[in-house]
Amino acid sequence: xxxxxxxxxxxxxxxxxxxxxxxxxxxxxxxxxxxxxxxxxxxxxxxxxxxxxxxxxxxxxxxxxxxxxxxxxxxxxxxxxxxxxxxxxxxxxxxxxxxxxxxxxxxxxxxxxxxxxxxxxxxxxxxxxxxxxxxxxxxxxxxxxxxxxxxxxxxxxxxxxxxxxxxxxxxxxxxxxxxxxxxxxxxxxxxxxxxxxxxxxxxxxxxxxxxxxxxxxxxxxxxxxxxxxxxxxxxxxxxxxxxxxxxxxxxxxxxxxxxxxxxxxxxxxxxxxxxxxxxxxxxxxxxxxxxxxxxxxxxxxxxxxxxxxxxxxxxxxxxxxxxxxxxxxxxxxxxxxxxxxxxxxxxxxxxxxxxxxxxxxxxxxxxxxxxxxxxxxxxxxxx
Amino acid sequence: xxxxxxxxxxxxxxxxxxxxxxxxxxxxxxxxxxxxxxxxxxxxxxxxxxxxxxxxxxxxxxxxxxxxxxxx
Numbered sequence: 001x002x003x004x005x006x007x008x009x010x011x012x013x014x015x016x017x018x019x020x021x022x023x024x025x026x027x028x029x030x031x032x033x034x035x036x037x038x039x040x041x042x043x044x045x046x047x048x049x050x051x052x053x054x055x056x057x058x059x060x061x062x063x064x065x066x067x068x069x070x071x072x073x074x075x076x077x078x079x080x081x082x083x084x085x086x087x088x089x090x091x092x093x094x095x096x097x098x099x100x101x102x103x104x105x106x107x108x109x110x111x112x113x114x115x116x117x118x119x120x121x122x123x124x125x126x127x128x129x130x131x132x133x134x135x136x137x138x139x140x141x142x143x144x145x146x147x148x149x150x151x152x153x154x155x156x157x158x159x160x161x162x163x164x165x166x167x168x169x170x171x172x173x174x175x176x177x178x179x180x181x182x183x184x185x186x187x188x189x190x191x192x193x194x195x196x197x198x199x200x201x202x203x204x205x206x207x208x209x210x211x212x213x214x215x216x217x218x219x220x221x222x223x224x225x226x227x228x229x230x231x232x233x234x235x236x237x238x239x240x241x242x243x244x245x246x247x248x249x250x251x252x253x254x255x256x257x258x259x260x261x262x263x264x265x266x267x268x269x270x271x272x273x274x275x276x277x278x279x280x281x282x283x284x285x286x287x288x289x290x291x292x293x294x295x296x297x298x299x300x301x302x303x304x305x306x307x308x309x310x311x312x313x314x315x316x317x318x319x320x321x322x323x324x325x326x327x328x329x330x331x332x333x334x335x336x337x338x339x340x341x342x343x344x345x346x347x348x349x350x351x352x353x354x355x356x357x358x359x360x361x362x363x364x365x366x367x368x369x370x371x372x373x374x375x376x377x378x379x380x381x382x383x
Numbered sequence: 384x385x386x387x388x389x390x391x392x393x394x395x396x397x398x399x400x401x402x403x404x405x406x407x408x409x410x411x412x413x414x415x416x417x418x419x420x421x422x423x424x425x426x427x428x429x430x431x432x433x434x435x436x437x438x439x440x441x442x443x444x445x446x447x448x449x450x451x452x453x454x455x
Contacts, residue, residue, distance in 0.1 A: 287444055294437050297391070301429050304398050308422040311405035315415050318408055 019095040026091050034063070034102065035086045035110070038079050038184070043069060052079070054087060054102070058224070066092070067104040075107055082184030084110040112215060119222045123249055126224070131231050132252040138236045140256060140268060143275075144204035146173035147268050148197035148235075150190070152181035157209040157261045161240070164265025169272045175200050181210050186220035191229040198234050205268050206233060208250065209261040210241040221248035230254055240264035339370035356381045391432045398425040 004011040013021065036054035039062070043050035050069045055062045065087060079085065085107050092103035110118075126132060147165060151158040158176060165172050179193040180186045190208075197206050208230070210221065220226060221241045230237050230253040239254030240261045251257045258264035331337060335345065345368040346353040353359055359378050367374040401422040404410060410418065 283447060287440070287447075290440055294433065294440060297395075298433050298437075301395065301398075301426065301433065304395070304402055305422075305426045307402045307406065308398070308419065308426065311402060311408075312415055312419045315405060315408050315410075315412070319412065 015098070016095065019093055019098050022093045022098075023095055026093060029090050031088055031090050031105065033086050033088050035084065036063070038083045038085055039081050041079060041081060043072065045069075054085075057084075064099070064101040065089075065104050066094075066101045067107070071105075072107070077107060077109060079107070079109070080184050082186075082188070084115075084184075086110060086114075115215070115219060119249065122222070122224055122227075123252070126227060126249065126253070131227065136231070138255045140236050140238065141204045143169075143270055144172075144268065146175050146200065146202035146204065148200060148203040148206040149174060149176045150193055150197055150206060150208045151176065151178055152210060153178055154181070154211050157211040157240070160261035161207055161209045161265050164262045165269050168266060169269035171272075172269050173202060175203055181220060182213065182217045183220075187223035187225045190220055190223075190226050194226075194229050194233060194237075203235060205236050205238065207238045207258075207261075207264045207268060208241060208254070209264060211261070212243045212246070215246075218242045218246055218248050221250040223249075226250050227253045238264045238267055336370070339368065342370075344369050356383060391429060391436075394425050394429050394432075398422055398429060401425065 003017055004013050006012075034054060037057050039053045039055050041050075041052040047069050049066050050072045052065050053062050054065050067089075077085075087102065087104045088106040088108075089102055089104040091100060093100055130136065149158065149161050151161070158178070162174055162176065165174055175197060177193045177197050179189045181190060194206065194208070197203055208221075210218070218241060221239075227249045230239070230250050236255040237253075238256045238258050239248075239251045240258040240263065241248050241251055256267055258267055339345070347366045347368065348359055348363060353365065359365065359381055361378055361381055363378045365376055365378060367376055401418050405415060405418050405422070
């Protein structure tokens with residue numbers, strides 16, 4: 001059916017003939033299902049065909065998709081950019097331009113089961129890559145300079161975090177960043193907002209707060225881009241997303257998981273009153289210690305001065321005692337003590353008489369006694 | 384280090400030495416009297432330093448009792 005002209009032995013096709021040939025060949029292929037994210041959706045009431053681009057969220061590869069506008073409208077999908085869909089159809093060439101597109105016959109928004117299975121697969125893959133490992137978890141700062149809070153327009157979660165922080169630590173600097181947290185397109189915004197918060201010079205910890213919601217509402221918090229952004233965040237992240245039973249993947253990736261936004265507030269700031277009490281206790285301890293040291297020094301000084309004052313007296317007494325002993329010894333050596341015991345000293349002139357032969361009968365001698373002296377005449381001498 | 388710049392601990396250590404020498408009692412009496420005078424002087428200076436420190440402690444304690452913890 002496709003006509004070629006012959007130039008010698010060369011078969012040559014016209015452009016339209018070639019495009020038609022491709023089209024015919026492509027029509028022989030069976031229908032397939034493709035999954036991807038919707039972007040660049042273009043639809044106009046005046047057009048017979050609507051267009052969008054289907055994007056592979058992990059590699060970024062894209063494919064143009066076309067669909068009859070009426071058929072698309074009949075599906076009432078109200079698709080927006082970023083939504084995950086499965087599209088049934090086949091490749092088709094736009095013959096006028098030779099452009100390849102995917103002609104969709106059916107579009108289905110990804111079902112709950114598909115999402116669950118997808119999350120489960122992602123969870124296993126990220127866990128295997130070590131993104132949820134306990135040793136990756138960072139400790140929260142004891143007293144951050146500022147707390148970053150990422151929330152949706154959802155007033156309740158935001159209020160719970162801000163009030164919780166204010167109640168515990170009134171002067172805390174809180175940087176709130178609101179962004180779209182549900183629906184298609186939310187993951188990209190959450191990633192950008194988280195990066196902006198972490199880049200704030202004073203923000204030392206970020207709380208991601210999102211109240212409860214339907215499974216679909218919380219899907220962005222299990223998106224691989226969000227999970228990876230939480231892991232890569234330069235400051236610790238506390239995740240308070242949904243209710244206890246939800247466990248979106250960003251809860252697993254966060255450094256700390258909080259069951260509620262209020263619980264997150266309690267985790268990121270210390271209790272100012274408790275801190276004050278502890279500080280006061282330290283100060284009292286400081287004062288007590290200084291006073292104790294002073295008392296110790298004063299007592300030691302008093303002991304020293306007592307000893308100092310007693311020492312000269314003791315020294316003199318010891319000297320006096322020595323002197324007394326010397327005196328006593330002197331005393332003991334003097335003849336006086338001998339006289340006390342009843343001995344007497346006989347003197348002839350100046351010298352003591354030791355030999356009877358030295359004295360002649362009739363000589364006058366002095367006899368010295370312990371008390372007093374006698375003048376005596378020698379009656380007789382015996383050898 | 385001049386006499387006035389010496390710390391409380393240095394002065395107290397010297398006082399201790401003086402007392403020790405006096406208590407051993409092997410110094411001549413003149414020397415003992417000189418040591419005693421020196422000891423009394425050291426004591427006066429140590430005591431004055433302690434009193435000054437105690438006064439400063441009271442001042443600080445009163446100051447902090449009045450101020451409270453800032454920002455609380």
